[in-house]
Amino acid sequence: MRSGIHAFVLSPRRYGKTSLARRALTLVEEGGGRCAYANLLFATSETELAATILQAVLRGVLGKAGRARHSLESILRQVRITPKVSFGQDGSLDVGIDARSIDMPWQEVVGDAIGVLRRSARREPAVLVLDEFQVVAGIGRQGLGGAFKAIADEVSSTSIVFTGSHLSIMERLTKGHGAPLHGMGERIVLDVVPEEPMVAYLCERAEAVGRQLDVSTATAIYHAADRIPNYVQQLALAVLEAADEATVRPRDVERGVATVVEREASTFATQFEDLRRSPAQQRILRALARHSTTSVYTRAFLDEVGVANANAVTTALRALDGRELVVRRGKVWDVADPFLRRWLLES
Numbered sequence: 082m083r084s085g086i087h088a089f090v091l092s093p094r095r096y097g098k099t100s101l102a103r104r105a106l107t108l109v110e111e112g113g114g115r116c117a118y119a120n121l122l123f124a125t126s127e128t129e130l131a132a133t134i135l136q137a138v139l140r141g142v143l144g145k146a147g148r149a150r151h152s153l154e155s156i157l158r159q160v161r162i163t164p165k166v167s168f169g170q171d172g173s174l175d176v177g178i179d180a181r182s183i184d185m186p187w188q189e190v191v192g193d194a195i196g197v198l199r200r201s202a203r204r205e206p207a208v209l210v211l212d213e214f215q216v217v218a219g220i221g222r223q224g225l226g227g228a229f230k231a232i233a234d235e236v237s238s239t240s241i242v243f244t245g246s247h248l249s250i251m252e253r254l255t256k257g258h259g260a261p262l263h264g265m266g267e268r269i270v271l272d273v274v275p276e277e278p279m280v281a282y283l284c285e286r287a288e289a290v291g292r293q294l295d296v297s298t299a300t301a302i303y304h305a306a307d308r309i310p311n312y313v314q315q316l317a318l319a320v321l322e323a324a325d326e327a328t329v330r331p332r333d334v335e336r337g338v339a340t341v342v343e344r345e346a347s348t349f350a351t352q353f354e355d356l357r358r359s360p361a362q363q364r365i366l367r368a369l370a371r372h373s374t375t376s377v378y379t380r381a382f383l384d385e386v387g388v389a390n391a392n393a394v395t396t397a398l399r400a401l402d403g404r405e406l407v408v409r410r411g412k413v414w415d416v417a418d419p420f421l422r423r424w425l426l427e428s
Contacts, residue, residue: 087266114206117141226261
């Protein structure tokens with residue numbers, strides 16, 4: 082970021098990608114840089130995408146409070162769209178962009194936004210984080226990956242960080258011959274937090290709230306949550322809540338898992354019900370809950386899930402992956418959420 086290098090941060094959901102990006106932004110800002118963070122998750126069109134990015138940049142440049150009105154006016158003169166600006170009683174400032182008001186090519190709006198960010202940084206680093214970037218693959222007939230390469234190629238002294246939680250889509254955008262963003266920046270693929278530091282972290286956090294959590298019990302929490310950082314923390318909290326004593330016992334881990342599953346049951350039921358039009362997807366999801374496997378194209382697996390051929394499995398897995406219900410770790414297909422897996426096994 083500080084050197085104006087573009088980067089791609091890839092990880093499945095719940096691995097801490099957004100937290101990492103936000104922490105990096107904080108470090109750049111503490112060093113005098115100017116940063117903007119845009120979550121693209123809800124953008125469904127080119128104009129919504131452009132409005133989201135411009136709004137994020139204006140908020141990042143103008144800051145939360147304390148900027149003089151003449152500074153506001155000078156910044157707004159640099160864009161060709163009139164935003165809605167409001168001030169809170171505490172002096173905080175908010176900027177809104179109505180996508181319906183955009184009557185110019187969306188690429189030019191994004192170009193204006195990056196220009197504002199760069200000029201506001203002067204000689205310090207300028208950084209734009211585009212979170213949930215995988216959504217661009219579904220906007221427009223061909224997706225917008227190639228357009229962003231053109232935008233990034235024209236940017237000087239500004240780091241654009243593309244983060245994405247749908248690995249298969251992000252891989253298509255960034256990796257291999259023909260990928261629209263191939264070779265455009267550094268690729269950082271996040272793995273789980275290793276066992277030793279995560280277990281130590283859990284023990285420290287438990288001690289901070291007056292609980293005793295030994296290494297073996299913390300390790301059990303780590304593995305019960307499939308080692309995925311957000312799930313590990315979610316389960317650890319449930320385990321601490323379930324413990325009747327100051328010392329957390331191994332039995333509390335099972336009680337914590339049951340608590341999380343119970344809390345998420347309605348969400349899991351909705352996710353499963355949404356697959357009703359494709360019973361094959363439901364059967365494959367339940368089969369993977371019973372046993373993760375590399376052998377999804379064997380005759381035994383086809384018979385187990387009641388599909389006719391390998392093509393049907395491929396179609397179903399692609400759809401389940403698109404919903405982020407299953408994940409491929411190496412060559413092994415598995416249910417993405419350990420608590421959904423547990424719910425499927427108990428339902």
